[in-house]
Amino acid sequence: MDKEQLKLHTIDQLSSETIGFDILKYVCLPNMLGTEKDAILYFSGRDLARNIEITSLDDLIYLFEKFRWGKLELVKQKKHELIFHLMSDDIVHRLRSPLDVDFRMEAGFIAEMIQRIHGRHCEAAEKVNEKLYRVQFQVVFTD
Incomplete structure (x- = not known):
């Protein structure tokens, strides 16, 4: 085995509320997806969004x-851009966890939902502010 196994004390540091999601997303999927992880998670988020009916930003x-x-x-x-912030206790727990966390799936989900709500093609990118325990998503309309 090339990667180090998770230790029990590492698992104990994870939020009990989201531990199942965190283990799947930050341990299992990266092992299976390899170097294509970021792109696949982004497009998985977009695909998930296509399967849920919504009508508004709310x-x-x-x-x-x-x-x-x-x-x-x-x-x-703005005319060609939206900026979102994502914060919560769950975000704090994820950012403090010993796992290598990312928000690519969430970025893809936002991009697809905004595209459907506004009827305009767009892409989203995320930027993590670890000091504020906040994730910023920049949605750019590409049309």
Whole structure:
């Protein structure tokens, strides 16, 4: 085995509320997906969004909370760009965890949902602020 196995004390440091999701997303999937992990997670998020009916930004915000992905807030809206912040206790736990966490799936989910809500092609990128325990998503309309 090339990778070091997870130790029990490492697992104990994970949030009990989201541990199943965290183990799958940050341990199993990276092992299976290898170097294509980021792209596959992004497009998995987009695919998930295509399978859920929504009609508004409020629906997107509701789904983030329902999925325990965090509290999503639209903080800036321009003609060709939207900026969201994601914060919550779950985000704090994820960022403090010993796992290598990312938010690619969430970025893909946001991109697809915003594309459907606005009827405009777009892409999303995420930026983690570990000091503020906040994730920023920048959605750029590409049309």
